[in-house]
Amino acid sequence: xxxxxxxxxxxxxxxxxxxxxxxxxxxxxxxxxxxxxxxxxxxxxxxxxxxxxxxxxxxxxxxxxxxxxxxxxxxxxxxxxxxxxxxxxxxxxxxxxxxxxxxxxxxxxxxxxxxxxxxxxxxxxxxxxxxxxxxxxxxxxxxxxxxxxxxxxxxxxxxxxxxxxxxxxxxxxxxxxxxxxxxxxxxxxxxxxxxxxxxxxxxxxxxxxxxxxxxxxxxxxxxxxxxxxxxxxxxxxxxxxxxxxxxxxxxxxxxxxxxxxxxxxxxxxxxxxxxxxxxxxxxxxxxxxxxxxxxxxxxxxxxxxxxxxxxxxxxxxxxxxxxxxxxxxxxxxxxxxxxxxxxxxxxxxxxxxxxxxxxxxxxxxxxxxxxxxxxxxxxxxxxxxxxxxxxxxxxxxxxxxxxx
Numbered sequence: 295x296x297x298x299x300x301x302x303x304x305x306x307x308x309x310x311x312x313x314x315x316x317x318x319x320x321x322x323x324x325x326x327x328x329x330x331x332x333x334x335x336x337x338x339x340x341x342x343x344x345x346x347x348x349x350x351x352x353x354x355x356x357x358x359x360x361x362x363x364x365x366x367x368x369x370x371x372x373x374x375x376x377x378x379x380x381x382x383x384x385x386x387x388x389x390x391x392x393x394x395x396x397x398x399x400x401x402x403x404x405x406x407x408x409x410x411x412x413x414x415x416x417x418x419x420x421x422x423x424x425x426x427x428x429x430x431x432x433x434x435x436x437x438x439x440x441x442x443x444x445x446x447x448x449x450x451x452x453x454x455x456x457x458x459x460x461x462x463x464x465x466x467x468x469x470x471x472x473x474x475x476x477x478x479x480x481x482x483x484x485x486x487x488x489x490x491x492x493x494x495x496x497x498x499x500x501x502x503x504x505x506x507x508x509x510x511x512x513x514x515x516x517x518x519x520x521x522x523x524x525x526x527x528x529x530x531x532x533x534x535x536x537x538x539x540x541x542x543x544x545x546x547x548x549x550x551x552x553x554x555x556x557x558x559x560x561x562x563x564x565x566x567x568x569x570x571x572x573x574x575x576x577x578x579x580x581x582x583x584x585x586x587x588x589x590x591x592x593x594x595x596x597x598x599x600x601x602x603x604x605x606x607x608x609x610x611x612x613x614x615x616x617x618x619x620x621x622x623x624x625x626x627x628x629x630x631x632x633x634x635x636x637x638x639x640x641x642x643x644x645x646x647x648x649x650x651x652x653x654x655x656x657x658x659x660x661x662x663x664x665x666x667x668x669x670x671x672x673x674x675x676x677x678x679x680x681x682x683x684x685x686x687x688x689x690x691x692x693x694x695x696x697x698x
Contacts, residue, residue: 342660343655343659345677345678346674346686353662354542355535356542356677357677357679359585361587361588362581362584362588365584370577390586391523391530392524393523394550394554396549397546398545398574399531399545400543402533405531405545407450407568408561408569409506409531410450410453413475413476414434417559419559433474434473434475435456436451436476437503438478439479439488440487442478442483447478455475455476460489463489466489476505481508481509481522481627495526495527504553506527506530507527507531510531510536511628514631515594516589519590527549528550529547529548529550532545534585539589543574543578601676602632608687608690609634611691612634612690615695617638617641617642618638631676632674633674635670635672636670636673639669645693650663650671657689
């Protein structure tokens with residue numbers, strides 16, 4: 295689903311108060327005795343739901359594993375120096391991901407900003423304090439393929455860097471000048487661009503230009519965590535709160551040691567710099583490492599089989615309804631997990647995708663899906679808890695079976 299479609303989808307307001315998760319209004323909540331755990335979701339009357347939509351920020355992305363929560367809770371009880379935490383965790387992440395160095399950032403967006411800042415400034419304290427004002431900088435331009443020049447480019451341009459668009463390898467060669475600071479590649483749009491990874495890197499290395507790749511949602515497969523480091527990209531940026539299931543507000547910047555060192559100088563706690571508002575606390579840093587360590591060591595083959603089984607169950611339930619067609623696909627790059635598309639003949643089932651969305655959202659249990667066109671929805675299985683696929687299958691079949 296495109297981001298502009300997501301905004302449209304979010305404009306369909308849920309019924310006030312929701313169905314699942316509504317509880318005692320906050321104002322009326324009685325004082326909780328010391329030592330008793332508070333359920334603030336229940337206390338505030340927040341709607342909870344089965345996430346069959348995916349790892350969207352609006353849906354609070356993924357759920358953290360127990361190992362991550364343990365790391366966050368345990369580290370919250372001690373003081374440590376934040377740079378020491380980044381040092382130690384960075385070493386561990388770098389080793390797991392075949393990089394020279396790494397740091398935990400406040401999301402993939404922050405990784406893109408700080409990585410770009412590091413390329414522009416190096417360790418020059420004066421330049422670091424000057425961003426996003428690039429007056430006096432020799433290198434001020436970022437080269438990107440036209441097909442990759444989408445909304446996420448706003449992250450690196452926070453530094454003041456200027457965009458130069460190209461479409462072919464010949465144009466890329468001509469675009470490189472003494473002003474070129476870096477070359478940026480959006481992995482999710484690889485198929486749309488004319489220049490693929492290897493050629494992009496070859497040209498960059500021939501001209502000694504640093505390269506950055508954005509792989510925000512491109513895990514799984516797990517080997518993508520080290521594939522692009524091995525390939526030769528100088529900086530790799532990834533989200534931490536999606537499939538890896540770290541803190542939603544965390545991300546990872548990894549790559550060449552000198553560039554990571556420069557990026558860290560542009561980030562807290564190192565002065566009032568461009569990254570000052572991109573603070574990452576020790577709990578997030580350690581939680582991100584715990585999540586990554588757990589994710590890398592998962593039985594990924596077993597997990598894929600579980601996803602396939604969940605998708606098949608939902609598909610089979612929906613297909614039992616007259617006028618319904620289904621298709622299971624796996625997106626080739628971003629969110630590379632089973633996606634169940636359920637479409638219906640509007641002459642048979644007189645219901646729009648938005649109406650279906652609201653029925654699932656406002657029923658019990660509450661389920662979030664993504665609309666796709668006028669009479670179709672998409673269901674993503676990889677955020678489902680064990681057993682939730684049965685509830686999704688049942689509710690979808692039930693709503694589709696109703697006739698108007």
